[in-house]
Amino acid sequence: MIFSKDYVGYLARQTVKHLVSAKMIETSKPAILDERVAAAMVDELSLEDRINDEVRVILEAFQDDMRKTGASYPEMFKKVKNELARKYKAVL
Incomplete structure (x- = not known):
């Protein structure tokens, strides 16, 4: 994978943060959503x-x-x- 897992985690957090602030998604548990998005990104990038x-x-x-x-x-x-x-x- 061309990115470190820490960087992918950062990208996931920023993506979730942007989507929530743009009111494209709603979540009551952003930390869990961050983890799931990061896992999906790692899977795709690997x-x-x-x-x-x-x-x-x-x-x-x-x-x-x-x-x-x-x-x-x-x-x-x-x-x-x-x-x-x-x-x-x-x-x-």
């Missing part, structure tokens, strides 16, 4: 990390075939990552 991990596992399985055919690891990484992003409907 999606690319999870996709990268899955790509590495897939490419490890085809490591020998890639060597035999002379396939480039970075090129294959990019292709598999794009396919997984499409599969998960993720915007990276």
